[in-house]
Amino acid sequence: QKEVEQNSGPLSVPEGAIASLNCTYSDRVSQSFFWYRQYSGKSPELIMSIYSNGDKEDGRFTAQLNKASQYVSLLIRDSQPSDSATYLCAVNPAGGTSYGKLTFGQGTILTVHP
Amino acid sequence: GAVVSQHPSRVICKSGTSVKIECRSLDFQATTMFWYRQFPKKSLMLMATSNEGSKATYEQGVEKDKFLINHASLTLSTLTVTSAHPEDSSFYICSATKDYEQYFGPGTRLTVT
Numbered sequence: 001q002k003e004v005e006q007n008s009g010p011l012s013v014p015e016g017a018i019a020s021l022n023c024t025y026s027d028r029v030s031q032s033f034f035w036y037r038q039y040s041g042k043s044p045e046l047i048m049s050i051y052s053n054g055d056k057e058d059g060r061f062t063a064q065l066n067k068a069s070q071y072v073s074l075l076i077r078d079s080q081p082s083d084s085a086t087y088l089c090a091v092n093p094a095g096g097t098s099y100g101k102l103t104f105g106q107g108t109i110l111t112v113h114p
Numbered sequence: 115g116a117v118v119s120q121h122p123s124r125v126i127c128k129s130g131t132s133v134k135i136e137c138r139s140l141d142f143q144a145t146t147m148f149w150y151r152q153f154p155k156k157s158l159m160l161m162a163t164s165n166e167g168s169k170a171t172y173e174q175g176v177e178k179d180k181f182l183i184n185h186a187s188l189t190l191s192t193l194t195v196t197s198a199h200p201e202d203s204s205f206y207i208c209s210a211t212k213d214y215e216q217y218f219g220p221g222t223r224l225t226v227t
Binding site: 032034036042043044045046049051088090092101102104105106107 | 115148157158160163207214215216217218219220221
């Protein structure tokens with residue numbers, strides 16, 4: 001079983017719709033969770049971090065964390081073609097220490113079509 | 115956020131030569147940096163953890179004598195690919211942690227001919 005698992009997609013949504021990206025993790029003691037966006041040929045860009053159960057909103061992005069279910073998701077509202085990218089879920093399995101290694105999912109490819 | 119730079123962004127070298135890649139944290143100090151490589155359409159693979167003032171910690175299967183890491187200051191880590199071969203061609207990305215969040219440099223695309 002992979003430590004961090006994402007639907008590889010591709011996920012295709014129309015412009016203006018809500019894109020929902022999901023991620024599950026296996027290490028129950030994980031404390032820190034991150035979503036990165038990676039455009040083709042570029043390095044990952046941090047878009048959201050979440051540490052507590054519940055929702056965290058930042059602009060059009062909402063991260064949701066459920067530690068009991070070991071599940072973290074990212075919702076993108078009013079999706080735009082510029083949101084088309086690979087989205088990486090990352091988990092810090094080191095109990096929240098600032099220098100812990102991240103474990104990445106394989107990424108979900110999102111395409112937003114006009 | 116935080117800014118991490120890498121240099122060079124792209125390098126082509128001949129087989130058997132060595133290549134050095136620099137990673138800098140521009141607006142913060144980083145005692146720990148990380149080095150990744152990424153093949154086309156694949157996810158990131160962590161190569162090593164670079165610790166300021168001490169030896170790097172390499173992931174299983176990564177040759178420490180081939181991928182030399184030096185973290186001489188709180189803002190600079192370097193990765194040297196020694197005796198590069200075509201199979202070392204890849205996208206190398208560094209990252210640094212600030213306030214519990216990890217920020218990536220723009221990456222270095224290495225092509226070994």
